[in-house]
Amino acid sequence: MEGKAKKILIADDEPDILEIVGYNLEKEGYEVHTAKDGIEALEKAKNITPDLIILDIMMPRKTGVEVCEILRSQPLFQDTFIIFLTAMSDEASQIKGLEMGADDYVNKPISTKVLISRVNALFRRINPKDTDKLIRIGEITIDPVKFLVNIKGEEMILAKKEFELVYLLASRPGRVFLRNEILSQVWGNDVIVGDRTIDVHIRKVRQKLGVDCITTVKGVGYKFDA
Amino acid sequence: MEGKAKKILIADDEPDILEIVGYNLEKEGYEVHTAKDGIEALEKAKNITPDLIILDIMMPRKTGVEVCEILRSQPLFQDTFIIFLTAMSDEASQIKGLEMGADDYVNKPISTKVLISRVNALFRRINPKDTDKLIRIGEITIDPVKFLVNIKGEEMILAKKEFELVYLLASRPGRVFLRNEILSQVWGNDVIVGDRTIDVHIRKVRQKLGVDCITTVKGVGYKFDA
DNA sequence: TTCCATGTTAACATTAAGTTTACACAAAGT
DNA sequence: ACTTTGTGTAAACTTAATGTTAACATGGAA
Incomplete structure (x- = not known):
């Protein structure tokens, strides 16, 4: 292997999902952080600058879509990967999400395996962004x-x-x-x-x-x- | 402008799909090639070395999964992006596909909009230079x-x-x-x-x-x- | 407001890159 | 040996990309 563990931030209001998905991602070698609503997601994102952010669309305080929008407006998160979790399988919101800068979609009910596979597939082809150093x-x-x-x-x-x-x-x-x-x-x-x-x-x-x-x-x- | 148009190869046995999707991708500025079965897909892939290959899973002569497997075994196609089209929404084959090196999934019946969005999203985050090998x-x-x-x-x-x-x-x-x-x-x-x-x-x-x-x-x- | 630094555009100059031309050569076929 | 065909080479030429300058636009600070 190489480099440091990739940092993943998961935001979802269902504790069960955070726990199960988090556990499995950690088992895969990722550094996992969690947030239980949109505001917390934004705060944590700023603090830990994750490599990937997994956002539930339906969240209290700020929806995943809003969070994505805010993040994308900041240069720091220009290249951060974002995956949406959504129960809405309707086309319109998928397109909206993708065009807003989301990188992938996973429909609820979540299959942990599918999610993990997608996350792995995503990182397989990225090379990490360098931090703002001297x-x-x-x-x-x-x-x-x-x-x-x-x-x-x-x-x-x-x-x-x-x-x-x-x-x-x-x-x-x-x-x-x-x-x-x-x-x-x-x-x-x-x-x-x-x-x-x-x-x-x-x-x-x-x-x-x-x-x-x-x-x-x-x-x-x-x-x-x- | 800049660089050449991205080349996309679509393989599907339904001519309608080839035509509709092909038309729309061309409208987006991609250079589109088509194949109507697995064997033809392999041949064309070798000739034109596409940037992205969209494979129907269910195809005559060779399935999309088989084609993917063959392509991935060749260095030339190590980094080529592959998206599967599939009617099978069952988890198992999705995971199999992703772990085999597919980069995304689109379920049939296809929404052209969704497909286009995904294709754009895919290319949006690729840094062409980093995929080139020394x-x-x-x-x-x-x-x-x-x-x-x-x-x-x-x-x-x-x-x-x-x-x-x-x-x-x-x-x-x-x-x-x-x-x-x-x-x-x-x-x-x-x-x-x-x-x-x-x-x-x-x-x-x-x-x-x-x-x-x-x-x-x-x-x-x-x-x-x- | 006025001033100043920065950013952008437009017009033109300059240079490099790419293509064609024309002909010389070399190999293969007769 | 002679012709044909395909390739090598140099130079002329065309096109495209970048360099340069100056003028204009904008936005913030004094």
């Missing part, structure tokens, strides 16, 4: 907490977009980021900006950093390298 | 994530088409790729380019790589070998 590459340090870039001892402050751009590229040095990837990561999935916007920001960043550390891969995207 | 052949490494070719420790960057060409050939060392195959894989099925285009790119690649690893098979095509 990045150090050679002479360059990028500190997302202080919002600072340090080059050869000299500190400089970048504009928000500029910073997010460098941070993204530098988060995986050498890896090429497609223009779409950059767009969706830095600008968001629904925002529509012109073609040259990325270029201009790339240019600004290159200018400010002084060092030539961003390479263009024509027809593909950009990458950061030492 | 190729290592002897002294040569081809890294589609970093978009780099490394020969005996020396890194070099190729142009997009050049890279795609090497990557294709190197993905199956020794295997001969027909000129048609190369065209459809690297240039796409609808693009029309002259006869000498491939040659010229082959030449550029040979030049840049320095090493002589691409063999001409006259009257047939090209192959990559150590």
Whole structure:
């Protein structure tokens, strides 16, 4: 194996379900957290930043759909996987959920086996998102907490977009980021900006950093390298 | 725009389903191929290497489950997404399918909307670059994530088409790729380019790589070998 | 409000990538 | 040996992507 255990948050108002599903997921090696309503789910989500959130649609205080909506509006949960548990097998709500950013559906009454299988299937193909940590590459340090870039001892402050751009590229040095990837990561999935916007920001960043550390891969995207 | 359209192969013995679902997926911007039984599905899968395969469980000649099993045993289809269409809502076969490597289930009778939503949801969270595999052949490494070719420790960057060409050939060392195959894989099925285009790119690649690893098979095509 | 920093767009310049052309060559068939 | 067919090569050419600049838009702070 590798890496740390995946964190899963289950939110459902029926204690039985929390217990049974929780038990089985833990047996599979996941780190399980539970919440008994929508508000608690949101709080715990913020605290533990789970890799997967399983939401009952029908919950007190906030429904699963509402919770999903709120989470998806925050960058932190942009890439978190969400599975809905629902008794409603009607098409409309399924579509609504999926288009809102849910990743899968499991209909109640739940079969633990099916759920576990789906969870496993889901994680089988994900590679975990890196946490917002300080990045150090050679002479360059990028500190997302202080919002600072340090080059050869000299500190400089970048504009928000500029910073997010460098941070993204530098988060995986050498890896090429497609223009779409950059767009969706830095600008968001629904925002529509012109073609040259990325270029201009790339240019600004290159200018400010002084060092030539961003390479263009024509027809593909950009990458950061030492 | 960006990258090529995702390729989807649908296999079902009911022509109606092929037509309706196919039509709708094409409308969503996917490149759709169809097959009417298991054997045809396997053949087409090999030819077009789809990004997603939608398999009816109940099909003549070979069932969807069998097709899935065969595909999954081949490295080429290790990471291809597979969705089952099934009338059987019984748990057992769902679990069997998921554990065999299917990525999702849609129960018949199919709702086109639900299927489309699921397909979109599936592609939405894939990071195309991370599913691409690094190729290592002897002294040569081809890294589609970093978009780099490394020969005996020396890194070099190729142009997009050049890279795609090497990557294709190197993905199956020794295997001969027909000129048609190369065209459809690297240039796409609808693009029309002259006869000498491939040659010229082959030449550029040979030049840049320095090493002589691409063999001409006259009257047939090209192959990559150590 | 006014100012300033940031973000976005548009227009144009520049460069790289891709394609075609034209011809030279080499192998296979006659 | 000669012709045919398919491939190699270089250079001219076309297309597409990115770089660059400047102007405009926006939103928050003074």
